Amino acid sequence: DKIRALVEDQNKVVFSFEYFPPKTEDGVDNLFERMDRMVAHNPAFCDITWGAGGSTADLTLDIANKMQNIVCVETMMHLTCTNMPVEKIDHALATIKSNGIQNVLALRGDPPHGQDKFVQVQGGFACALDLVQHIRREYGDYFGITVAGYPEAHPEVIGSNGVASPEAYQKDLEYLKRKVDAGADLIITQLFYDTDIFLKFVNDCRQIGIKCPIVPGIMPINNYKGFLRMTGFCKTKIPAEITAALEPIKDSEEAVKSYGIHLGTEMCKKILAHGIKTLHLYTLNMEKSALAILVNLGLIEESKISRSLPWRRPTNVFRV
Numbered sequence: 668d669k670i671r672a673l674v675e676d677q678n679k680v681v682f683s684f685e686y687f688p689p690k691t692e693d694g695v696d697n698l699f700e701r702m703d704r705m706v707a708h709n710p711a712f713c714d715i716t717w718g719a720g721g722s723t724a725d726l727t728l729d730i731a732n733k734m735q736n737i738v739c740v741e742t743m744m745h746l747t748c749t750n751m752p753v754e755k756i757d758h759a760l761a762t763i764k765s766n767g768i769q770n771v772l773a774l775r776g777d778p779p780h781g782q783d784k785f786v787q788v789q790g791g792f793a794c795a796l797d798l799v800q801h802i803r804r805e806y807g808d809y810f811g812i813t814v815a816g817y818p819e820a821h822p823e824v825i826g827s828n829g830v831a832s833p834e835a836y837q838k839d840l841e842y843l844k845r846k847v848d849a850g851a852d853l854i855i856t857q858l859f860y861d862t863d864i865f866l867k868f869v870n871d872c873r874q875i876g877i878k879c880p881i882v883p884g885i886m887p888i889n890n891y892k893g894f895l896r897m898t899g900f901c902k903t904k905i906p907a908e909i910t911a912a913l914e915p916i917k918d919s920e921e922a923v924k925s926y927g928i929h930l931g932t933e934m935c936k937k938i939l940a941h942g943i944k945t946l947h948l949y950t951l952n953m954e955k956s957a958l959a960i961l962v963n964l965g966l967i968e969e970s971k972i973s974r975s976l977p978w979r980r981p982t983n984v985f986r987v
């Protein structure tokens with residue numbers, strides 16, 4: 668099924684889990700065990716990323732196939748243009764099509780490691796818009812196509828003051844609309860920690876005529892250093908109250924995780940209160956925080972969480 672149909676026109680709130688390809692065979696085995704446990708909670712879909720620069724192409728294709736056909740969850744595979752001449756793109760698309768996968772997240776991709784500018788590979792595409800157009804041209808309506816949206820604008824246009832100029836933000840939005848007009852039918856956002864920025868972005872998208880579902884990408888804070896690395900890389904705004912809450916607890920992994928669960932829960936509550944009905948969780952291949960947030964929101968039952976999990980309830984302080 669196409670994801671848009673799974674998330675749209677539902678009376679209930681649905682959620683999804685994102686994973687990335689692990690580096691080792693043991694890591695892959697662990698991921699499938701975790702995925703099995705998480706899929707038992709009925710996510711609307713799960714997705715698997717495409718390693719930076721196409722570094723995990725074969726593994727991503729293999730994991731996507733197993734997700735769809737062995738784990739049996741509606742699967743979306745990410746696909747980027749970095750280092751991908753059109754033959755390789757078509758090989759990937761033909762492979763997932765033959766495996767019954769109907770959903771693709773079409774991305775430009777970041778520049779290859781060590782380079783700071785995206786360079787179009789010979790015989791390849793320059794941006795996600797090209798990829799969306801190609802998929803629609805060559806595969807008609809077979810695929811549901813998701814694209815990335817940036818509530819704070821794409822990091823390349825965020826200035827040294829930490830924000831994009833109003834003109835750059837508007838240009839980014841208009842480009843997003845072109846991706847949708849070219850055939851994308853769902854938007855998943857980059858991570859954010861200021862929920863108001865996400866809500867404004869949705870509003871701005873609607874103002875310029877983007878009608879497809881816009882799904883918030885939620886990344887629970889699991890670890891202080893990882894949080895700083897990720898928000899630095901994506902140039903994400905960190906609201907002052909989050910910095911103030913993390914500063915005194917940053918050396919305690921458990922306290923940071925608990926706060927991450929609390930914050931994720933509060934962000935999702937506010938988003939749901941504004942009528943958004945799908946939550947996309949960047950799991951970073953971990954289950955505890957994502958599941959704890961869903962328990963707090965009443966979307967899954969704590970009693971159904973596997974006893975074998977290294978599960979610990981979020982501390983009462985942060986429990987909602």
Ligand code: FAD
Binds near residue numbers: 884
């Ligand atoms: P595009 O949509 O092509 O846009 C990139 C930038 O260029 C934007 O600022 C856009 O406005 C501008 N631009 C491009 N073309 C035009 C044009 N014709 N006119 C005007 N402006 C233009 N990376 C991976 O390597 N693997 C993954 O699996 C992966 N998954 C992701 C999932 C999500 C939900 C998100 C948000 C990002 C993901 N990324 C992933 C990161 C992504 O590849 C990078 O953010 C990349 O730099 C941009 O990709 P894009 O598809 O958004 O690019």
